[in-house]
Amino acid sequence: MAAILFTPTNQFPLKISSKIESLSLLERCSAMEELKQIHAQMIKTGLILKTIPVSRLLASCAISNYGSLTYAIRLFKAIPRPNTFMWNTVIRAHSTSNNPEDAILLYCQMLHSSKSAPSYNTYTFPFLLKACSARSSLEEAKQIHAHIIKNGLDSDVYTANSLLHVYAKSGNLASARMLFDRILHRDIVTWNSMIDGYGKTGIVEAARELFDQMPAKNIISWTSIITACTEGGMFQEALTLFQDMLSVGIKPDGAALVGVISACAQLGALDEGKWISTYIERNDVQVDPILGCSLVDMYSKCGDVEEALKIFKKMNRKSITAWTAMITGLAIHGRGQEALDLFAEMEKTGVKPNQVTFTGLLTACSHAGLVDEGKSLFQQMEKKYEVSPSVEHYGCMVDLLGRAGMLRDAEELIEKMPIRPNAAIWGALLNACRIHKNFDMGRRVGKILxxxxxxxxxxxxxxxxxxxxxxHWNEAVKLRKMMKDRGVSKLPGCSSTVLKGVVHNFFAGDDSHPLTKEIYLEWDRINERLREEGYVPLTDDLLLDLEEDEKEKAIHHHSEKLAIALGLISTDTGTTIRVVKNLRVCEDCHLVTKLISRVYRREIIVRDRTRFHHFKDGNCSCRDYW
DNA sequence: TTAGGGTTAG
Structure with missing residues (x-):
C-alpha cells in the first residue's frame, strides 16, 4: 500500500509508491520539513537502500538552498558503502560551507575508504579546488594538482579550469598562464577565469587584451572585465564596456550591474546610476542584498542620500554591509545624528557591527562634530561589541578630536595608541593644526610626516x-626646494563633472577642454559678479610666495572652479551642478561655491576627498566644519 | 562538476 504524506504546503501528491515517484517528489521539494517526510517514507518503504533514491536525497539535503548540511552528514554516515557520487556530493557541499577545510578532510577519508580501486572521478577535483580557493590555500591546491597529474586527470577541462582559477585567484599568474597555454580545448570558463584572475591582480590591460581575443563572450566575461576596470580605477572604461555589452544584446543581471554601479559611485555619475536603477525596475532584475547594497552606496556617493535611504528601507534582507554602506553614506553627508540613529536601529535587529561599521560611525561623529558620541563609541567598540580598534579607527578619533580643536587630546591619543601610528594618523593631526592654526604643533607634526x-x-x-x-617664507621656500631635490611631486587636484554621459576632467589651470575659452570667460564674469556682492578672495591657503594678484590668479583657476563654470554654461538654469574632486576643497573655492549657489540660484553638490558639500542659498551642508 | 557582484579613516 502506498505511504501517505502530509505536507504543510499540500503541494505534494500524498503517496510514495515507487522509486520514480520518490525522485519526482525530491525534485519538487522546497523545504527541509518536506524533505524529512520523504526521508521517513523512504525508510518505511525500503527505498532508502536503493542507490539512486538515496543519492538524490543526499544531494537535496547537502546542496539545495533549503537543505541542511548537518542533516546531510548524518545521512551520509548512515550509508554503509557510499559511492563516488555520494562522496562528491558531501565534498561539494563542504566546499561552499563555512568550513571548506572539511572538504579536504573528506577527500582524505575517501581515499582511505577504498584501497582497492580509486574512488574519485573527474567531478571530485573541481569541488576540492573550490574548497582550496575558498580557503585561499595555494599549498593544498598544489598538492591536489600533484594528485591530478599522477592520476592523469589534468586533461579534463573542468579540472583544468578549476586549477587555473585557484592559481589565478591566489595571484599566481605565471602558473595560471602556463596552464592556460597548455589547455588545448579552452572553453568559455577557461577564458573567463583567466580574465578575472589578470583583473583581480590589477593588470587590467592584460585582462582587456584577453577579453578582446575571446572567441565568444558571455555575461560572465562581460562582468569580469567591467569589474576589473572598476577595481582598477578605470571607471569610464567600465561604463563604456557596459554600453558595449548592451549594444551586442547581452542582458545584464545583478552581478553585471554591480560592477557598473560601483563605477558610477566612484565617478559620482548620478544620471548614469539613475539610468541603471530604472533599468533594474523596468526589467524586473531581482534586487538581492549585494545589488541593493551597491545601489545604496552609489546613491550616497553620487550625492542623493535621500534616494539611498529609500532603497535601503525597501531592502528585505539588510546585510551588515548594507547597514554599513548606509551609515557611511549619512556620515559623508554630514548627517551624523541620523547615522547614529540608524546604528541604534540596526542593533535592535540583532545585526552585529564590524570594523568597517565603526569606521563609518566614527566618521559620522567626526564630520558632524559629535565629540562625546564618538568618544563613547570608541570606548564601547571593544568592550561591548568585541571589535578591536584598528589604525583606521584611531585615525578617525584623531580627526574627530583634532577638528573639534582638541589638539592636545588628539596628540595624547597618538602617544598612547598600542599600534604604531601611520602617516594617515599624523596627517589627520596636521590637518587639524592647519584648521586651528596651531603652528607649533603643526611644525612638529609636519616634520614627523x-x-x-x-x-x-x-x-x-x-x-x-x-x-x-x-x-616664514624662507622656510616655506626651503621645503619646496627639498621637494624638488627629492623629485617628489604633489598629487594634482582634479575635479570632474558628468554632462550627458560624458566625464569632463579638469586640473588647475587646465586649458585642454574644447570649451576652454568659454569656461575662462565665464569665470571672469562670475568673479566680477561675486565681487559686486562683496567677495574677497581667500588666499591664506596658498603657500606660494607670490604677489597678491598672482595668488588670486592661481586660486581662480582651481579645478573645481573650472568644473563649476562649465556646469553653469552647459546646463539650464535651476539644474543642480555636481562636481567630484580628488582632494580637499580649498577655503576660497568653498566660499566661492557658497556665493554662486546664492547669486546664481543653483544647488551645487561637491564631493571632495572626504565628504559632501551641498551648497544652497549661500550656505553649505558642512556648516563650514570640514 | 568549473567562471562574475557590496561597505573602510586622512
Missing part, C-alpha cells in the same frame, strides 16, 4: 602652507 612619508608631496605642501601662513 615628511620623515615617515617622504614621497608624499601633500605633506610638504601642508607644512609649507603652515610656514607661509606664519609669514
Amino acid at each position: 615628511i620623515e615617515l612619508d617622504p614621497d608624499h608631496g601633500g605633506r610638504y605642501i601642508h607644512l609649507a602652507s603652515i610656514f607661509a601662513a606664519e609669514g
Whole structure:
C-alpha cells in the first residue's frame, strides 16, 4: 500500500509508491520539513537502500538552498558503502560551507575508504579546488594538482579550469598562464577565469587584451572585465564596456550591474546610476542584498542620500554591509545624528557591527562634530561589541578630536595608541593644526610626516602652507626646494563633472577642454559678479610666495572652479551642478561655491576627498566644519 | 562538476 504524506504546503501528491515517484517528489521539494517526510517514507518503504533514491536525497539535503548540511552528514554516515557520487556530493557541499577545510578532510577519508580501486572521478577535483580557493590555500591546491597529474586527470577541462582559477585567484599568474597555454580545448570558463584572475591582480590591460581575443563572450566575461576596470580605477572604461555589452544584446543581471554601479559611485555619475536603477525596475532584475547594497552606496556617493535611504528601507534582507554602506553614506553627508540613529536601529535587529561599521560611525561623529558620541563609541567598540580598534579607527578619533580643536587630546591619543601610528594618523593631526592654526604643533607634526612619508608631496605642501601662513617664507621656500631635490611631486587636484554621459576632467589651470575659452570667460564674469556682492578672495591657503594678484590668479583657476563654470554654461538654469574632486576643497573655492549657489540660484553638490558639500542659498551642508 | 557582484579613516 502506498505511504501517505502530509505536507504543510499540500503541494505534494500524498503517496510514495515507487522509486520514480520518490525522485519526482525530491525534485519538487522546497523545504527541509518536506524533505524529512520523504526521508521517513523512504525508510518505511525500503527505498532508502536503493542507490539512486538515496543519492538524490543526499544531494537535496547537502546542496539545495533549503537543505541542511548537518542533516546531510548524518545521512551520509548512515550509508554503509557510499559511492563516488555520494562522496562528491558531501565534498561539494563542504566546499561552499563555512568550513571548506572539511572538504579536504573528506577527500582524505575517501581515499582511505577504498584501497582497492580509486574512488574519485573527474567531478571530485573541481569541488576540492573550490574548497582550496575558498580557503585561499595555494599549498593544498598544489598538492591536489600533484594528485591530478599522477592520476592523469589534468586533461579534463573542468579540472583544468578549476586549477587555473585557484592559481589565478591566489595571484599566481605565471602558473595560471602556463596552464592556460597548455589547455588545448579552452572553453568559455577557461577564458573567463583567466580574465578575472589578470583583473583581480590589477593588470587590467592584460585582462582587456584577453577579453578582446575571446572567441565568444558571455555575461560572465562581460562582468569580469567591467569589474576589473572598476577595481582598477578605470571607471569610464567600465561604463563604456557596459554600453558595449548592451549594444551586442547581452542582458545584464545583478552581478553585471554591480560592477557598473560601483563605477558610477566612484565617478559620482548620478544620471548614469539613475539610468541603471530604472533599468533594474523596468526589467524586473531581482534586487538581492549585494545589488541593493551597491545601489545604496552609489546613491550616497553620487550625492542623493535621500534616494539611498529609500532603497535601503525597501531592502528585505539588510546585510551588515548594507547597514554599513548606509551609515557611511549619512556620515559623508554630514548627517551624523541620523547615522547614529540608524546604528541604534540596526542593533535592535540583532545585526552585529564590524570594523568597517565603526569606521563609518566614527566618521559620522567626526564630520558632524559629535565629540562625546564618538568618544563613547570608541570606548564601547571593544568592550561591548568585541571589535578591536584598528589604525583606521584611531585615525578617525584623531580627526574627530583634532577638528573639534582638541589638539592636545588628539596628540595624547597618538602617544598612547598600542599600534604604531601611520602617516594617515599624523596627517589627520596636521590637518587639524592647519584648521586651528596651531603652528607649533603643526611644525612638529609636519616634520614627523615628511620623515615617515617622504614621497608624499601633500605633506610638504601642508607644512609649507603652515610656514607661509606664519609669514616664514624662507622656510616655506626651503621645503619646496627639498621637494624638488627629492623629485617628489604633489598629487594634482582634479575635479570632474558628468554632462550627458560624458566625464569632463579638469586640473588647475587646465586649458585642454574644447570649451576652454568659454569656461575662462565665464569665470571672469562670475568673479566680477561675486565681487559686486562683496567677495574677497581667500588666499591664506596658498603657500606660494607670490604677489597678491598672482595668488588670486592661481586660486581662480582651481579645478573645481573650472568644473563649476562649465556646469553653469552647459546646463539650464535651476539644474543642480555636481562636481567630484580628488582632494580637499580649498577655503576660497568653498566660499566661492557658497556665493554662486546664492547669486546664481543653483544647488551645487561637491564631493571632495572626504565628504559632501551641498551648497544652497549661500550656505553649505558642512556648516563650514570640514 | 568549473567562471562574475557590496561597505573602510586622512
